[in-house]
Amino acid sequence: MVRFDPETYLPLTQAEFQVLVALADGEKHGYAIGKEVARRTDGHVRLRAATLYTVIKRLLSEELIEESSTRPDAALDDERRRYYRLSERGRKVAVAEARRLEQTLAQARHKLKIRGSIG
């Protein structure tokens, strides 16, 4: 079998990366992913429903995320919602993307002579 190489998935789109990161701390349904991304980016990245689910569909087909079969307490759960979690592959790809971004950032800092935090 061909060895899994996360590099082949890079670069991710902003939306893909944000969805993977949002799932890093546990499974969520679509709406929760959208809210988490918006909260974490101070509302800079807002994933609307159609975009969010095209991203989810793509990540599912690439097996970077998977549908979770476990459901929270039925009383709390809306039966329409499906839950997604980060796959092992997805985690590796997200880490690889984070590294790539870090390198990009480091190069930019060096060339642009930026010290300390940007902003």
Added chain:
Amino acid sequence: MTDRLLRALLKLLPAEFRGDYQREIEAMFRAERRETGGVYGVARLWAATIADVFRTAPGEHLDILGRDLRYTFRILARRPVLTLTAIVTLALGIGANTAIFSVVNGVLLAPLPYPATDRIVLLQEDNGDDEPGTTGYFSFDRLRSQQTTFDWMAAIGSWSATISGDGRDAERLVGARVSWEFFRTLGVAPSLGRDFERQDDHPERRRQVLLSDAFWRRRFNGDPAVAGKPVTINGATYEVIGVLPASLHELVTTGLFPGTEVWTLLGYAPELPYACRTCRHIHVVGRVKSGVDMRRAQADLTRVYQQLAREFPNDYGHSSSVLTPIRSYFLGPAERPLLILWGAVGLLLLMTCATIANLLLIRASEREEEIAIRRALGISAARLLRQLLTESLVLATLGGIAGALIALWGTRLIASNGPDAIPRLGEIVVNVRVLLYAAATTLATGVVFGMAPARMLIEHRESLTANITRRSTAAPAAWTYRAALITVNVALSALLLVGSGLLVRSFLHLLAVEPGFNPRNVLTFQIDLAGERYAKPEAVTQFYDDLSNRLAALSGAESVGASTQLPLTGSRDKWGVTIEGRPLANPAEAPEADRYGVTAGYLSTLRIPLLRGRTLTPADGQDAPPVVVIGRRMAEELWPHEDPIGRRVRLAGGPDNPMRTIVGIVDDVRHYGLHLPTTIQVYMPRAQSPWLETSMTMVVRVKDGVDPLSLAGAARAQVRAIDALQPVTDVRTYDAIVADSIATRRFTLVLLALFAVTALVLAVVGLYAALSYVVSQRQREIGVRVALGAAAADIRKLVVTQGMAPAVAGLAIGLLIALAGARAIESLLFAIAPTDATTFATVLVVLMACAFAACLLPASRAARIDPSVMLRGE
């Protein structure tokens, strides 16, 4: 409300995607909506959602299309023979269709090159006994001055113009003499210089010419200062006053006198002898006033003619002027053949669809399992339909591209080889309209032939899903579809075969028609003497006598003659016949004969048989007693109970014309077409003609085994030797003239026959493919039958019966439709009925034989099935 709006919006996304995520998207939207307050907030949420859907939908659709295309190409590559067969079939169907459409488009649909064409009409004098035709100048002058419903009315006469005197070779041109209003009537203005003016349209001042753009470029190198320059035409000096626009593919003059390049003024006056009331030799066009309908314009013409008849009852009798829109006059004759061909390629395209659908059905049956599995995996019917339609559209597009190439080639072929009788063929181009037609045809074809297999696959999903593992035995429903397609194909090809069969039989009848003369081994060419030198009849006679002697002396030549007009060339020269001792109350009612002014050698050179009396001889010269030889029909009609020889007749017009003695009777010739009845004909010695007769067509019979055209060079040299300034034109063999006279028929026939043969091939291939497939599917069943003792003959019979049933049904349907519809081509038929039994019987036998042959191969393959091999394989 909100839900419905959202659902409508989400319809933009692919069905597959909606199936997976619609409910979640709706839930998410509702949650967001709950958390959003205020009208402004809700509006913003909607705006963002709408923008979001519009942004994502195209990508999702493209994604599916990409997957479907990849999948399609894999499937197509898996069966290369089938795929290639389908593409070639489609290319033929779409290509033939587009090529014929480009002809229909260029000839019939493209607008005529004049403003408000529908108001331009041709006015033809109708004197009751003949087809409406030319008009006399006197009548034209009356019409022009007394009509009230036309903006303009103009006259056109033929003019052969030989240009010389500019240091270059003399060149003979097709010209036209037109009254000053001609180009105003058409609504065309010169692109250089000026138009003709009223005061110049006069016998003394008429020497002005307008040039065609092509001629101006060729002879004057496109000289921008050409207007005002003198030019020598027919030995006289004319002034060039302007050049007509290049865009003018002038239909009126070129329709009447093909290839017209120079126009001069008519310059008639009513008092001139050739402007007499019965000298009918000009064509009249008019532009009807805007808002006046054709009936009123026609009534206006009739009124003027009634007035003329009251004034000159002897000259006009019952004549009138008939108005025909130029569109139908010039395009009408081409309309029916082209529409029939268009209909034929339409049928061919339908057959293409049916054949491909059949091929796809075969493949679809092979894919039943695959489809069933995909259905079982929860792929929706809509999604599957989309995939299957993508497949047929890809196939159609590939076929369409190949078809467009065929169309480009075919269009060029038709444009350069089509008959002259179809106007504007040379102007045909493959333009945007043609390409759109090809694209639309391709798209429609793809959907039509893709639908049947797709529906079959999807309808049968239940039974299929239930039987995934079963080796299916050609589901009966699938066979029903295929049988129906075979029936359609056989019916359509029967229809096309009957149509082309009728044309072939007509054509054979036509070829068998005796023209009344022998056109084999004859060279013809035309000479039109121009210049002061030929102002006297003696000089003209001297020229033609000299030339005839020189030509007869050429090695290879057998005999030589000349005539003012030749049969089957489309010429028309009718003279009224008055019989001595039979005065007519109304000279306008005198019978009209086709008149040939001939040299002594003409009748014998064309081998027109002499029936009685004597033929014309060199002794019948200018000063000898006037004589004529008449045709058989003229003798029979005008002297039914007497011997015409020795009787005397006066030809054309006034008492100053001499009485001429009939000295012989010859057989009739077909003057106007092999398919038309013979006419009344009269031959006079050209030297005894009341006119100068400077324009003659020479006929040279060559010895057996000599190519007539091989004498053309020597003939030109002899003309040059007598007078280098006289150009030789229209050099053709008489066989070519006869062939040209039936060219439109041959054109229609060849194309229709081509389509019919293609149709037959499609039908046979379709039947063969379908039946072969059935045999391969029924192998097990057939094996069991053989094992149970069925003989090879039984098996053959079984398979042949299965194949022949839909073919026979198709044949019956096709022949019935042909029987009902053959009247559509009745006008193209000759000497046979549209229900010609021989044709129908032949088509029946041919199609049955072909269908049987197509069944026989799969049948004998079935008969060879070895049950032990079969059953061991299970």
